[in-house]
Amino acid sequence: MKISDRLAYGILKRYGIETARYAFVKDRTHAERASKKLSFPLVLKIDSPEIIHKSDSGCVQVAFSENDLGEKFKLIVKNAEKLTKKIYGVILQERIDGKEMMIGSKVDEQFGPVICFGLGGIFVEALHDVSFRLIPLEKRDAVYMIKDSGAYDVLRSRGESNINAIVDTLLKVSRLIEKEGIRELDINPLMVNEKGAFAVDVRIIK
Amino acid sequence: MDGLDYLFKPESVAIIGASREPRKFGHVILSNFVKRFRGKVYPINPNAKELMNLKSYSSVLDVPDEIDFAVIVIPAEYVENALLECGKKGVKAVVIIPGGFSEVGENEREERLTEIARKYGMRLIGPNCIGIFDTYSHVDTMFSPMYKQDRPFKGRISFISQSGAYGTAIMDKAAAENMGISKFISIGNRADVDEIEMIKYLGNDKNTGVIVLYLEGTKNGRELFNALREVSVKKPIVAMKGGKTFEGSRATLSHTASLAGPSEIFKGMFRQSGVLLAENSEELFDFARALAYLNLPRGDRIQIVTNAGGFGVISADEIVENKLSMAKLSKNTIDRIRKILPSYAVVGNPIDLVGDADSHRYEKVLRYVMKDKGVDAVFVVMLLQLSALESDVVDVLISISSEFEDKPLVVCTTGGEFTQVHTRMMEKVSIPTYPTPERGIRAMKALIDYSRYRGMIRD
Numbered sequence: 001m002k003i004s005d006r007l008a009y010g011i012l013k014r015y016g017i018e019t020a021r022y023a024f025v026k027d028r029t030h031a032e033r034a035s036k037k038l039s040f041p042l043v044l045k046i047d048s049p050e051i052i053h054k055s056d057s058g059c060v061q062v063a064f065s066e067n068d069l070g071e072k073f074k075l076i077v078k079n080a081e082k083l084t085k086k087i088y089g090v091i092l093q094e095r096i097d098g099k100e101m102m103i104g105s106k107v108d109e110q111f112g113p114v115i116c117f118g119l120g121g122i123f124v125e126a127l128h129d130v131s132f133r134l135i136p137l138e139k140r141d142a143v144y145m146i147k148d149s150g151a152y153d154v155l156r157s158r159g160e161s162n163i164n165a166i167v168d169t170l171l172k173v174s175r176l177i178e179k180e181g182i183r184e185l186d187i188n189p190l191m192v193n194e195k196g197a198f199a200v201d202v203r204i205i206k
Numbered sequence: 207m208d209g210l211d212y213l214f215k216p217e218s219v220a221i222i223g224a225s226r227e228p229r230k231f232g233h234v235i236l237s238n239f240v241k242r243f244r245g246k247v248y249p250i251n252p253n254a255k256e257l258m259n260l261k262s263y264s265s266v267l268d269v270p271d272e273i274d275f276a277v278i279v280i281p282a283e284y285v286e287n288a289l290l291e292c293g294k295k296g297v298k299a300v301v302i303i304p305g306g307f308s309e310v311g312e313n314e315r316e317e318r319l320t321e322i323a324r325k326y327g328m329r330l331i332g333p334n335c336i337g338i339f340d341t342y343s344h345v346d347t348m349f350s351p352m353y354k355q356d357r358p359f360k361g362r363i364s365f366i367s368q369s370g371a372y373g374t375a376i377m378d379k380a381a382a383e384n385m386g387i388s389k390f391i392s393i394g395n396r397a398d399v400d401e402i403e404m405i406k407y408l409g410n411d412k413n414t415g416v417i418v419l420y421l422e423g424t425k426n427g428r429e430l431f432n433a434l435r436e437v438s439v440k441k442p443i444v445a446m447k448g449g450k451t452f453e454g455s456r457a458t459l460s461h462t463a464s465l466a467g468p469s470e471i472f473k474g475m476f477r478q479s480g481v482l483l484a485e486n487s488e489e490l491f492d493f494a495r496a497l498a499y500l501n502l503p504r505g506d507r508i509q510i511v512t513n514a515g516g517f518g519v520i521s522a523d524e525i526v527e528n529k530l531s532m533a534k535l536s537k538n539t540i541d542r543i544r545k546i547l548p549s550y551a552v553v554g555n556p557i558d559l560v561g562d563a564d565s566h567r568y569e570k571v572l573r574y575v576m577k578d579k580g581v582d583a584v585f586v587v588m589l590l591q592l593s594a595l596e597s598d599v600v601d602v603l604i605s606i607s608s609e610f611e612d613k614p615l616v617v618c619t620t621g622g623e624f625t626q627v628h629t630r631m632m633e634k635v636s637i638p639t640y641p642t643p644e645r646g647i648r649a650m651k652a653l654i655d656y657s658r659y660r661g662m663i664r665d
Contacts, residue, residue: 104462108471111427116462116474124461132466132474134431141478148477184460203460 001206004088005047008204012187015176017169019199020191022093028073031092032066038094040065044076045091045201050084052203055122057083062095096200098193101151103170105135105177105185113177117170118149120189137174142167155192165197166190182206209329210399210407212299214389215343216275217245220266220297222288223279224249224257231303231349232279238352242344248273266295273297277337277347282306285333286318293326301347302332308395309334320397335394336370339377341387342413348390350374361386362415362498363491364408366401368393368422369448376491384633385495388413402426402433409437416498418490419445419481423468431475438480442497442656446484447472480659482652492638492645493652499636500614502657505582507533508650509575510556512587513563513595517618517643518556521585524647530654533581539574546570561592565599569606576610583614583650587643590625600631607637614653618646 006024013019023034024047035042046059054060058079063069073090080087102120107113111134118130131148133141146152146166155163169190177185184205191198207215219239225232232251239247240258248271249257252264263269266276266288276297278288282304292300300323307316316333323330331337337347341360348355358380367373370392380387388411391404401421408414417437424430434443447469476483482497484490508525510532512518525532532555535543543553547567552558557575559567568588575581588599607615617632617639619625632639640646657663 102461104460104465106460106462106466108427108466108468110424110468111431111471111475114466114471114474116465116470118465125464128465130465130470131477132471133478134428134475144477145474148474184463186460186462188461205460 002049002052003204003206004049005045005091005202006088008202009091009199011176011180011204012199012202015172017172017176017187017199018196019202020093020096022091024089024091026089028070031069031073031090034092035063035066035069038092041095042069043093043095044072045093046076046080047088047091048080048084048086049088050086051080059083093200096191096193096198098191098198099151099154100189101166101192101197102130102186102188103173103190104130104188105173105182107183115170115174115177117145117151117166119151119154124188135174135177137171139167139171142170142174145170162192162194162197166192169197169199208407209299209327210403212274213301213329213331213338213399214340214345216299216345218248218272218274219243219245219345220248220250220269220273220276220292221279222250222266222276222292224251224254224262226254226257228351234349234351235277235279235303235347238346238348239344241352242346244344245274246271266291266297269295274299275345276300277303279303279349282312282315282333286315286322289319289322289328293322293328296326297328299329300331301335301337302330302394302397303335303337303347303349305334307333307397316395316397323398330398331391332394333397334370336374336390336392338392339387339390341389348374348377350378356381358385358387361388362413363387363418363494364389364391364411364414364416365418365420366391366393366404366408367420368401369420370394372420372487376487380491384630385491386498388415396425400425402429405430405433405437405443409440415441416494417441417443418494419443420448420487420490421445421472422448427475431479434476434479434481439660442482443480444482444484444490444493444497444652445476446487446490447476480656482656488645489648492640492649495633495638496614496616496649496653497656499638500616500653501611502660502662503582503614503654504612504657505531505663506654506658507531507580507582508585508647509533509535509578509581509583510585510587511559511568511571511575512556513559513561513568513592514587514589515552515558515560517587517589517620518558521587521618521643521647522556524643525585528647528651530647530651533578535575535578536580539578542574543571556587562594563592564594565596565602568599569602572602572606572615576606576613581613583616583654585616585618585643585646585650587618589621590619590628591621597628600628600635603632603637604635614650616640616646616650618643
């Protein structure tokens, strides 16, 4: 069962995994108030356990300014209500530029908890460029799993600093999985830029 | 001796199901032992008095002496009783050849074998396997007759295979190609000894320099991982996982679950434990040969020396493709090499010795290349079809390899019968030789990867 995004972001935070700045809101007024602490453009995402593929169903919207925030809020809730009544709220999130990577985890029948890293985005299944390791991860494992994936060539042009940020994030996710007993996790995309690595979307299945 | 030692170096052997019918497995196995094994051999067959000039017994219990090791090669339904008799006799280790157990759903029948083995403290290989082949002790339970399947000579490569037939074919091929083998173990259904225990055993075996592993699955992933990690810091392990296709379930909730096929996870686990991953069956032994014959390089800078321009180019492409480095020779080395080569030869990387190169030209150039501090390993391409290059180039390569043994030298030579004869000669003296630049460079990459894993190369 997918846990609420609000809780999922909370878990990431507890383990020191950086995320795009966000606020969790229940209604339109709440959204308008919360948006003042964030900078536009903002991405709106439905938080519902029933909606797994948000972008396919109009449950991700972008508000470019305060002026269209209300309208986009209305639209996203309307789209979500077509699918389910179970809606926890909406996540307002700052947009981050960078290279789209992913970190994931699952419990394998033969090996127990494993972690993966690779090129992210909505085409991950088509790209099929991820490398796996068993949890717990050591630093050296994290370095080599990045080097083993095709993402390494994409990252190399940006220098060592963002690779270190990914290594750091991988080690934190490894610890998180070990401690929290999570069945499946996707951080996709993990946006990587010169400032670091930021979880932009997370999905946790308990 | 440890329990598993009795599988590989017993002093006495019983063949339960020994037969006089030449086509029967029990005949082939008995004849293997009669021909080469130095210890005592006891044929067990209630319907024979004598087999191959040896007295035959109707049960191991009738044999007057001690028996270290037994091979059971009778139909599945009689195995339990035979094993029980082995237990009572005090046999220490047993190979059970026949199928008809868990692989066809007869799980209880197999569990009874495990129970008997535990009760009497016997170690079991199989059932449903080819068993064991050891070039040092001549334990040989391979049931393909020698005229159909050659036996390889002594070497440092040991092979653990979950598939028996594949292993048999590899042994035959190894013999034809002069690849030295230490042990071959077909683990079958793993009723007792599994790949994990065998990996640990070979990790401590002084006759094993490289472990090759063919696996389709494991019963205990974490223990396998730990065993591999423990052994790979002592000696190289090359592995391949069979059964790569994976029908990812479309209904998975996460991207990760849809990407996580068993092969992908095996691959990552192998990498994490320092195991060298072979993409196909050719690579398994391509890598193993390089690792068994050569010392580990101190860096990844490769110099190509060739007598064929095109092969030099392809080799350079492969070096780049595999993320290795092209060596850059010092000006001093280049000047010296220029002096001994004709003006139309190209000196750089690759060094093209051109088509009229003879073995002396190879020798002089290789000596300078080996002495250059910017070179960690050398890839020699030699096309033997060219009239100037004579067989004595093999002697040159032998002497250069042994003089500069800290810089691995890998050879690529492509061609027909004449070339293959030379390839076999070089294999025999432990110069790893490959028929294409692709395979040669991939083997070199395995060597470099392992060197890096062992901390001999720093990034």
